[in-house]
Amino acid sequence: MEWTQSQPESARERLLINKRSASMKKERRGRLFIGTIASLIILVTTAITLFIFSKGLQTFVVDGVSPIKFLTGLEWSPRNEIFGALPFIFGSFAVTILAALVAAPLGIGAAIFMTEIAPAWGQKIMQPVIELLVGIPSVVYGFIGLTVLVPFIRDYIGGNGFGLLAGTVVLSVMILPTITSISVDAMTSLPKGLRESSYAVGATRWQTIRRILIPAATPVLMTAVVLGMARAFGEALAVQMVIGNSREIAGSLIESTSTLTTIVTLNMGHTTFGSLENNVLWSLCLILLIMSYVFIIILRYLSSRRKV
Structure with missing residues (x-):
């Protein structure tokens, strides 16, 4: 009798053990799958980084080019084996900073309008516009700048139309959706108690926005600006079509210049691998990679500030 009573109990125990074993196997497979993907991403990123570093450093280690002359030189003449990258470094930083100075106030202002001033109909109108701007390819931005913006600058401002000003305007429009979208998320994620407490002590809506909401959202707003700058710094095709691609430092906004990305895209197809x-x-690409890591470090710092 005792044996017959223990038999169903042991069967239930075996069933529970089998279920636990099956769930543990599924969990192990899931962990293995996720771990494999994560390892693959790390491996690819490491491989790309090591490859660019190895190729970029050959200029100085194998070919004997002086790093100081390379980074500070003003003349670029491949025929004479003279390579001064300062004009392109300056062009990249100039057009990126100028684009951020234009797009950041517009993007943050649009986000404040959508979330605080006209939350009901503001997002219904502006959200589709932002999504449309995100989906437009960079070549379209460049072509519009080439056919509309460049002639406008040439006819009404001066110069031949190509230059820093055209590149700044094109990049500003390109990074505007990124800054706006992240800024909207930053403003909507703020606790409602901040607004209610401010209104309760008699603050106006503008005082609440300026003194309470913007300071509270500053780390995320700065993250939006840095992400926009990262995209602007690495943009090649649209800028190449409107900046003029001169190998000199621009003395004004209407003068032509080049960036690191434009000089690479223009010349990479006309060189022999290993020359x-x-x-x-590849050394110019290395500079771009280093700047990408710098932007990542800045973003990590801003994220840590946001958590505090």
């Missing part, structure tokens, strides 16, 4: 000029272009 001096090809290695120099």
Whole structure:
């Protein structure tokens, strides 16, 4: 009798053990799958980084180009084996900073309008516009700048139309959706108690926005600006079509210049792999990679501030 009573109990125990074993196997497979994907991403990122570093450093280690002359030189003449990258470094930073100075107030202002001033109909009108701007390819931005913006600058401002001003305007429009979208998320994620407490002590809506909401959302707003700058710094095609691609430092906004990305895209297809000029272009890519890591470090710092 005792044996017959223990038999169903042992069967239930075996069933529970089998279920636990099956769930543990599924969990292990899931962990293995996720771990494999994560390892693959890390491996690819590490491989790309090491490859660019190895190719970029050959200019200085193998070809004997002086890093100081390379970074501070003003002349770029591949035929004479003279490579001064300062004009392109300056062009990249100039057009990126100028685009951020234009797009940041517009994007943050649009986000404040959508979330605080006209939350009901503001998002219904502006959200589709922002999504449309995100989906437009960069070549379209460049073509519009080439056919509309460049002639306008040439006819009404001066110069030949190509230059920093045209590149700044095109990049500003391109990074505007990024800054606006993240800024909207930053403003909507703020606790409602901040607004209610401010209104309760008699503050106006503008005082609440300026003194309470914007300071509270500043780390995320700065993250939006840095992400926009990261995209602007790495943009190539749209800027190449409107900036003029001169190998000199622009003395004004209407003068032509080049960026790191434009000089690489213009010349990479005309060089032989392993040649001096090809290695120099990889060195420019190395500068771009280092700046990408700098932007990532800044973003990590802003994220840590947001958590505090």
